[in-house]
Amino acid sequence: MLAWKKRKGQYGLVKTDCPIPKIKDTEVLVKVLATGICGTDFGIYKGYREVADGLTPGHEFIGEIVELGKDVAGYQVGDLVVPSIIQKCGTCPACIDGFEAQCENLREIGIHIDGSFAEYTAVPAVTLHKVGKDMDLKTGASIEPVAVAYSAVKKAEQFIPGKDVLIYGPGAIGLYTAQIAKIAGAGTILLAGTGADIERLALAKENYGVETINIEAEDIEAKMRDCFKHGKADLIFEATGVAQIIGDMLSKLRPHGELILVGVYHDSSEVNFLYAGRGELTIKGTFCYTLSEFESAIKLVEMGKINFDGIVDTIELENLDEGFEKTMSKQSIKIVAYHQ
Ligand SMILES: [Zn+2]
Numbered sequence: 001m002l003a004w005k006k007r008k009g010q011y012g013l014v015k016t017d018c019p020i021p022k023i024k025d026t027e028v029l030v031k032v033l034a035t036g037i038c039g040t041d042f043g044i045y046k047g048y049r050e051v052a053d054g055l056t057p058g059h060e061f062i063g064e065i066v067e068l069g070k071d072v073a074g075y076q077v078g079d080l081v082v083p084s085i086i087q088k089c090g091t092c093p094a095c096i097d098g099f100e101a102q103c104e105n106l107r108e109i110g111i112h113i114d115g116s117f118a119e120y121t122a123v124p125a126v127t128l129h130k131v132g133k134d135m136d137l138k139t140g141a142s143i144e145p146v147a148v149a150y151s152a153v154k155k156a157e158q159f160i161p162g163k164d165v166l167i168y169g170p171g172a173i174g175l176y177t178a179q180i181a182k183i184a185g186a187g188t189i190l191l192a193g194t195g196a197d198i199e200r201l202a203l204a205k206e207n208y209g210v211e212t213i214n215i216e217a218e219d220i221e222a223k224m225r226d227c228f229k230h231g232k233a234d235l236i237f238e239a240t241g242v243a244q245i246i247g248d249m250l251s252k253l254r255p256h257g258e259l260i261l262v263g264v265y266h267d268s269s270e271v272n273f274l275y276a277g278r279g280e281l282t283i284k285g286t287f288c289y290t291l292s293e294f295e296s297a298i299k300l301v302e303m304g305k306i307n308f309d310g311i312v313d314t315i316e317l318e319n320l321d322e323g324f325e326k327t328m329s330k331q332s333i334k335i336v337a338y339h340q
Pocket residue numbers: 038039040059060144145
């Protein structure tokens with residue numbers, strides 16, 4: 001079968017022809033029908049996110065079960081499934097506390113075990129979620145990042161209705177976060193991006209009715225005075241993954257405001273905490289989702305509450321490397337790869 005693999009020390013991924021994986025008793029074999037490229041995959045592709053030599057990345061996907069391990073119950077061959085990325089151990093302190101995403105022995109599909117940039121993937125049955133047979137494939141492959149955004153919005157300690165929300169980063173996660181914050185009843189939502197994001201900002205403005213700003217061309221302080229009730233944000237979602245801009249964000253919050261870090265940060269950054277202390281701000285991280293949040297995200301998508309128009313472009317799995325280059329250069333927001 002066709003599988004893309006990471007070779008240590010080498011830029012990009014290598015297209016290989018390898019055997020269909022053999023499943024363990026607790027796993028299922030899934031025929032990958034569509035798979036999305038995530039920001040985490042950029043790190044693997046470029047090499048700053050280290051993974052095992054020979055790993056097949058890919059964790060945003062929808063597929064059809066073609067074989068069941070002998071200990072697997074509750075699923076049938078032919079079921080359409082969307083696996084959540086996290087496989088918890090179930091026995092460590094974090095698991096016992098109910099925080100599976102912080103499991104000390106966390107194994108993530110496409111990071112610690114082979115993922116979906118292949119025709120078939122063997123995944124632990126415990127990560128599976130069934131979806132309706134009529135699920136559109138492009139949409140199904142996009143549920144995982146929707147779940148990330150859903151969990152981020154749920155992290156807000158403030159009751160969101162009526163609150164003014166600033167979101168940095170109009171990538172797929174930022175665009176889903178904007179939509180979910182809106183569903184949750186946010187007051188004004190201001191989505192911030194740079195000159196390279198102009199088309200995405202226009203899309204968000206038109207499709208979700210949010211305010212937008214190109215921070216390279218406009219003054220964000222003036223814009224906030226213009227569109228937020230109290231001139232500053234009650235809540236900020238940081239969805240760029242750029243650590244260096246976090247310090248600056250604290251000054252954009254009202255006293256008792258919250259900054260929620262949705263990005264995955266590989267760099268360190270200098271932060272002046274003056275505003276954080278005086279304003280009694282809350283800074284919160286978010287990572288993946290709980291399994292129940294993943295189920296809620298599926299429901300939101302199945303109910304047609306998330307608008308995917310203009311977000312997802314498609315490509316053949318064979319040309320996955322082109323998809324990477326297109327998303328990394330911001331020609332596409334999100335690429336979903338199919339295999340015929
Ligand atoms: Zn992802």
